Amino acid sequence: SVNSLPGGPAVNQLNLHPPVTRIAEEQHFLHWMMLVICFVIFVGVFSVMFYSILKHRKSLGAKSASFHESTTVEIVWTVVPFLIVIGMALPATKVVVAMKDTTNADITVKATGYQWKWGYDYINGEGAGVSFLSTLDATHRQASDAGQPVGDDYLLKVDNPLVVPVNKKIRVITTANDVIHAWMVPAFGVKQDAIPGFVRDTWFRAEKTGDFYGQCAELCGKEHAYMPIHVKVVTDEEYSKWVEEQQKLMQARADDPTKVWELADLVARGEKVYAANCAACHKADGSGAGPIKALDGSAIVLDADKSKQINILLNGAGNGAMPSWKQLSDTEIAAVITYVKNSWSNKTGTLVQPAEITAAR
Amino acid sequence: MSAVLDNHGHAVGGHAHDDHAHDHPHGWRRWVFATNHKDIGTLYLLFSFAMLMVGGVLALLIRAELFQPGLQVVNPELFNQLTTMHGLIMVFGAIMPAFVGFANWMIPLQIGASDMAFARMNNFSFWLMIPAAIMLVASFFMPGGAPAAGWTLYAPLTLQMGPSMDAAIFAMHIMGASSIMGSINIIVTILNMRAPGMTLMKMPMFCWTWLITAYLLIAVIPVLAGAITMTLTDRHFGTAFFNPAGGGDPVMYQHIFWFFGHPEVYIMILPAFGIISHIVPAFARKRLFGYTSMVYATASIAILSFIVWAHHMFTTGMPVTGQLFFMYATMLIAVPTGVKIFNWIATMWRGSMTFETPMLFAVGFIFVFTMGGFTGLILSVAPIDIQLQDTYYVVAHFHYVLVAGSLYALFAGFYYWAPKWTGVMYSETRGKIHFWGSLIFFNITFFPMHFLGLAGMPRRYADYPMQFADFNAIASVGAFGFGLMQVYFFVFIVLPAMMGKGEKAPQRPWNDPDGQGAEGLEWEVPSPAPFHTFENPPKLNAAATKVVG
Amino acid sequence: MSAATHQGQTPYYFVPGPSRHPVMAAIGLFFVILGAGQWINGHSWGAYSLLFGLLWWAVVLFQWFGDAIRESENGLYSDRIDVSFRWSMSWFIFSEVMFFAAFFGALYWARVHAVPMLANLDHQILWPDFKALWPSAAPGVTASPAGTVEPFQTMGPFWLPTINTALLLSSGVTLTIAHHALREGHRAKTIAFMWVTVLLGLIFLFVQGYEYMHAYRDLNLKLSSGIYGSTFFMLTGFHGFHVFVGMLMLLFITLRLHKGHFTPERHFGFEGAAWYWHFVDVVWLGLYVVVYWM
Numbered sequence A: 001s002v003n004s005l006p007g008g009p010a011v012n013q014l015n016l017h018p019p020v021t022r023i024a025e026e027q028h029f030l031h032w033m034m035l036v037i038c039f040v041i042f043v044g045v046f047s048v049m050f051y052s053i054l055k056h057r058k059s060l061g062a063k064s065a066s067f068h069e070s071t072t073v074e075i076v077w078t079v080v081p082f083l084i085v086i087g088m089a090l091p092a093t094k095v096v097v098a099m100k101d102t103t104n105a106d107i108t109v110k111a112t113g114y115q116w117k118w119g120y121d122y123i124n125g126e127g128a129g130v131s132f133l134s135t136l137d138a139t140h141r142q143a144s145d146a147g148q149p150v151g152d153d154y155l156l157k158v159d160n161p162l163v164v165p166v167n168k169k170i171r172v173i174t175t176a177n178d179v180i181h182a183w184m185v186p187a188f189g190v191k192q193d194a195i196p197g198f199v200r201d202t203w204f205r206a207e208k209t210g211d212f213y214g215q216c217a218e219l220c221g222k223e224h225a226y227m228p229i230h231v232k233v234v235t236d237e238e239y240s241k242w243v244e245e246q247q248k249l250m251q252a253r254a255d256d257p258t259k260v261w262e263l264a265d266l267v268a269r270g271e272k273v274y275a276a277n278c279a280a281c282h283k284a285d286g287s288g289a290g291p292i293k294a295l296d297g298s299a300i301v302l303d304a305d306k307s308k309q310i311n312i313l314l315n316g317a318g319n320g321a322m323p324s325w326k327q328l329s330d331t332e333i334a335a336v337i338t339y340v341k342n343s344w345s346n347k348t349g350t351l352v353q354p355a356e357i358t359a360a361r
Numbered sequence B: 001m002s003a004v005l006d007n008h009g010h011a012v013g014g015h016a017h018d019d020h021a022h023d024h025p026h027g028w029r030r031w032v033f034a035t036n037h038k039d040i041g042t043l044y045l046l047f048s049f050a051m052l053m054v055g056g057v058l059a060l061l062i063r064a065e066l067f068q069p070g071l072q073v074v075n076p077e078l079f080n081q082l083t084t085m086h087g088l089i090m091v092f093g094a095i096m097p098a099f100v101g102f103a104n105w106m107i108p109l110q111i112g113a114s115d116m117a118f119a120r121m122n123n124f125s126f127w128l129m130i131p132a133a134i135m136l137v138a139s140f141f142m143p144g145g146a147p148a149a150g151w152t153l154y155a156p157l158t159l160q161m162g163p164s165m166d167a168a169i170f171a172m173h174i175m176g177a178s179s180i181m182g183s184i185n186i187i188v189t190i191l192n193m194r195a196p197g198m199t200l201m202k203m204p205m206f207c208w209t210w211l212i213t214a215y216l217l218i219a220v221i222p223v224l225a226g227a228i229t230m231t232l233t234d235r236h237f238g239t240a241f242f243n244p245a246g247g248g249d250p251v252m253y254q255h256i257f258w259f260f261g262h263p264e265v266y267i268m269i270l271p272a273f274g275i276i277s278h279i280v281p282a283f284a285r286k287r288l289f290g291y292t293s294m295v296y297a298t299a300s301i302a303i304l305s306f307i308v309w310a311h312h313m314f315t316t317g318m319p320v321t322g323q324l325f326f327m328y329a330t331m332l333i334a335v336p337t338g339v340k341i342f343n344w345i346a347t348m349w350r351g352s353m354t355f356e357t358p359m360l361f362a363v364g365f366i367f368v369f370t371m372g373g374f375t376g377l378i379l380s381v382a383p384i385d386i387q388l389q390d391t392y393y394v395v396a397h398f399h400y401v402l403v404a405g406s407l408y409a410l411f412a413g414f415y416y417w418a419p420k421w422t423g424v425m426y427s428e429t430r431g432k433i434h435f436w437g438s439l440i441f442f443n444i445t446f447f448p449m450h451f452l453g454l455a456g457m458p459r460r461y462a463d464y465p466m467q468f469a470d471f472n473a474i475a476s477v478g479a480f481g482f483g484l485m486q487v488y489f490f491v492f493i494v495l496p497a498m499m500g501k502g503e504k505a506p507q508r509p510w511n512d513p514d515g516q517g518a519e520g521l522e523w524e525v526p527s528p529a530p531f532h533t534f535e536n537p538p539k540l541n542a543a544a545t546k547v548v549g
Numbered sequence C: 001m002s003a004a005t006h007q008g009q010t011p012y013y014f015v016p017g018p019s020r021h022p023v024m025a026a027i028g029l030f031f032v033i034l035g036a037g038q039w040i041n042g043h044s045w046g047a048y049s050l051l052f053g054l055l056w057w058a059v060v061l062f063q064w065f066g067d068a069i070r071e072s073e074n075g076l077y078s079d080r081i082d083v084s085f086r087w088s089m090s091w092f093i094f095s096e097v098m099f100f101a102a103f104f105g106a107l108y109w110a111r112v113h114a115v116p117m118l119a120n121l122d123h124q125i126l127w128p129d130f131k132a133l134w135p136s137a138a139p140g141v142t143a144s145p146a147g148t149v150e151p152f153q154t155m156g157p158f159w160l161p162t163i164n165t166a167l168l169l170s171s172g173v174t175l176t177i178a179h180h181a182l183r184e185g186h187r188a189k190t191i192a193f194m195w196v197t198v199l200l201g202l203i204f205l206f207v208q209g210y211e212y213m214h215a216y217r218d219l220n221l222k223l224s225s226g227i228y229g230s231t232f233f234m235l236t237g238f239h240g241f242h243v244f245v246g247m248l249m250l251l252f253i254t255l256r257l258h259k260g261h262f263t264p265e266r267h268f269g270f271e272g273a274a275w276y277w278h279f280v281d282v283v284w285l286g287l288y289v290v291v292y293w294m
């Protein structure tokens, strides 16, 4: 027993999501147009075929005619479909042009795909400076593993939704940190690949407030199915209030990168960073899997020269197989390195201070 | 000619046999050392059917996992491996080699040639498939499991794969070499070995479609080889083709891949068009309507296929002009494809039709393939594709054209020509059961996927929101049904035919007593086709359809 | 069956009998790919498997071509087969052209799209310091947005590549002289000029080897020098490999000439190798312009 999720999929939904932007509306129209034209052609063409199949049977005594050529009809059934196709392409052209026009945005948000979560940075307009990560609710991930899905928003619930004001043109810049992901919200008619090392953009102007859902739409590794997108469209006032809250939160969260830490504290902090970022590949016990290097007992981790591990975290390794983790704060990187150097069978006792990361950047 | 050969593979034996029964190789050597186009064709067909089973079992594992939300059968890593290997095995192991098998069997027979142009190289093309297939399947057992980056092997995800990725890349190099040699063989055979009097424009449609397909293969397989070679060097030798940190571009991989990939999908459908173009006239007892325009339409599809590749990349974010160009070019392909559909229907029109199994599959092909063509056209409209790209709508589209298209045409061709291959007739009742069962289960499996895609369910997902549950359950049930029908096909139709059980096939199984029905040189030889045929070029009638002397 | 097929007569279209070569060659290649895949993943036994497979394969090919040559010299190949060879060699070369097209395409994409894009206004958000200068236009600048590539210098057209151009072009001339001589029945002259051609190919390879050493040692230009290094080495490297293969073909043709094979009228083996050599030549000219000059 599951109910439709407003802004997300409906139970046994048959068509595109109800549009919330002009572009999505246009796409809806184009889809209906194509469907109707194709259906009419289909019925037309196949009524001829089935008429023939029913009437021109040997069992009914049909004798085969001998015609096998007619330049006239060949020309007709080349030209007519050609015209039909042009008729389809014209309205589509207008939409393509509108879709690609990302100028004059009110707010610009950068969406970064990570394996496997989304990072949002507000870079222009009201809220600039706000930035956070958006990850699938951990209980949903566990429910999936257990084979016991629950809830109407199963696999769509995130910790921090993207919040935007209604009726404002939002430009979304997509990029990625590791592999290609795609940022999609069906109700907005938006899907844009997020390509590592490159930026692409798209836009939407939501005309209704509410919650809207999408999912990552480009194969990005094993947790591809578990990096949903949740966009909360709110009124202008609610948005301003939210921005204020976020800014306060960010100040509170910010670490002082010059602070000098104790080993135990840093390991404890690092454990959290590890669980959130590294465990998906390297496994909670640091054993890795297949091509993913084991951290438990790794030569680089055990090496007295700390810079090796720092360098890998900052710049990645294996030609991108291990992505760069630049986006983490100095404190987080220092903490996770310290954690790895002092966990499982790794007992180096080495401590890496945030300042060392600042220096290495 | 091979009378100058002895039995042991030495080319210049010297003693001339006049009785061919003696130089007919026996035992395992006949197959392993084969140079006979019919034997090699049989090998190809058996191999591809085995691969269809392997790929099909992988598909069933996918469907079993997707039967209900939540993970029940496999973990997400394995799921991606299954999807990837299903795609690769079906495309490179099942569909392509199956058409090569048909080409081997039928092209020399249809043009009155004694064999393929390069008989030993022909066998090499086949045997290369085996190491490649072993490497591909063995990759499941390598550390880290099989490749899991999708059959499109997009960078930079491929950079994260384990050693099996390299195995897959090398396997594809080898298969590519096989395809290139196979294509060269087919082109040369068709251009150089037609019996006197068979001009190009009198040539059977199947040969035409394969000639054009072979050109597509020669043009694009090397490009695929280039793309995966760059992947290989990026993985191991520090190059930066797809690595932006070094000035490369992951999207460049996609451009190179789809320059191959789009023609590739027509490689899998053009020979199917050829098969259908023989079956429809035979059972309508009427000549193929618009032969000339069929040839031109096939060529147009092939030429257009080189300029539409980026319709797989609308969501990568290309400039407006790019999207418009690729949208227009793609939509144009509907025109020549339409010409083919219309010509087939015009061939049926006022014919005198009967509906034996080959005809059923051919009609099923036309009907269901067109649905897949229309969904393709809908996808080609860039704004709609933004909604549907990488969703189950695409999965529905390409199974309509690949399963109900390519695979159905292969079934149709099997029923049509197997009497010539084996010398026995299949059971018509069983054929009909196979057809109707497949048709119904096919649609149960893949029709609901359109709805899933429209509702936004992404492809390559191991688990999905619960609202998608019902359609997924239906699709999974359908998939097992469809699979069972193929088991039925193997056990009750293919096996008996291979063992020679069944009614003896006449030389012209599809002709009425008054001679109406199937046309072509393949029906001028007895059933089963003897080991050697057309050793000296036959004299043909004016239409090049009959041997006159 | 034809009563006309008597011993010593050329069949209408010769079809070889059963042969173990294809399956043996496939087995060889199995060891090649198995070994290669393991080797690059750090299993040293892979190298042995690779080597074993290559040797095996070479032996099989040797026997296989031996059979074909015997058939040819025994007059089993009719004119029609000759035409088959011509078609097949042409389309094989076409497939090679498409292989190179992939790499030329990569170079085009990198220079015209990827690198400029990485440096445009939008991308400053990711790579604030990156300037789109194709390295060959500005020596010493790296094409590496992340700055992870060590500085290197580019390989200009002077002098090694120009010398190589001259070498290949003259080898095309000597090959043509050899061909004319063969057609006129001057076997000794043919053989002499063939050796010159093979030698020119060999020198080309040595010069290229030296060029690579120069690149690694003096210019710090490596396979890992960003997209410039990638395209430079892959394009010139695959070309060099094709020169090597072409040279082997010419070498075997020369040895066959020594054995008295080929006639002034029929010598497709010779011509096929020559076509291949000219193709390699043309690719080089493309490289010379696009990689070294532009």
Ligand code: HEA
Binding pocket: A038, A041, A045, A080, A081, A082, A084, A085, B152, B265, B266, B268, B269, B311, B312, B330, B331, B333, B334, B335, B337, B338, B339, B341, B369, B370, B371, B372, B373, B374, B375, B376, B377, B378, B379, B380, B381, B385, B388, B389, B390, B394, B397, B398, B401, B402, B405, B406
């Ligand atoms: C046999 C294989 C095959 C064939 C024949 C086709 C045929 C077509 N395909 Fe398909 N396609 C695939 C195999 C195939 N495709 C595969 C495997 C993928 C996915 C790859 C991947 O991502 O893994 C794919 C994906 C794919 C996409 C990308 C979707 C996405 O990822 O977002 C698009 C978009 O344009 C597309 C379009 C088309 C079109 C326009 C045709 C046309 O050729 C269809 C033309 C036919 C008709 C239109 C019907 C008959 C015509 C008439 C009756 C005439 C009258 C009609 C009119 C005037 C409208 N295909």
Ligand code: HEA
Binding pocket: B052, B053, B054, B055, B056, B057, B059, B060, B062, B063, B083, B084, B086, B087, B088, B090, B091, B095, B149, B150, B151, B152, B395, B399, B402, B403, B407, B445, B459, B460, B461, B479, B480, B481, B482, B483, B484, B486, B487
């Ligand atoms: C080329 C041809 C081809 C063929 C014939 C098929 C055949 C089938 N395919 Fe697919 N498929 C692809 C090509 C093909 N496919 C490609 C290219 C992809 C994309 C991959 C990617 O995303 O990278 C894909 C992806 C794909 C997906 C999406 C996976 C994902 O996105 O995660 C699914 C899901 O349902 C699917 C299902 C099926 C099914 C049920 C069949 C059935 O038709 C199979 C029927 C056959 C059998 C079942 C075998 C016979 C039975 C037995 C041997 C005995 C066992 C049977 C029983 C006990 C019942 N295929």
Ligand code: CUA
Binding pocket: A113, A114, A116, A180, A181, A182, A216, A217, A218, A219, A220, A221, A223, A224, A225, A227
């Ligand atoms: Cu991220 Cu799929």
Ligand SMILES: [Cu+2]
Binding pocket: B261, B262, B265, B309, B311, B312
């Ligand atoms: Cu396509």
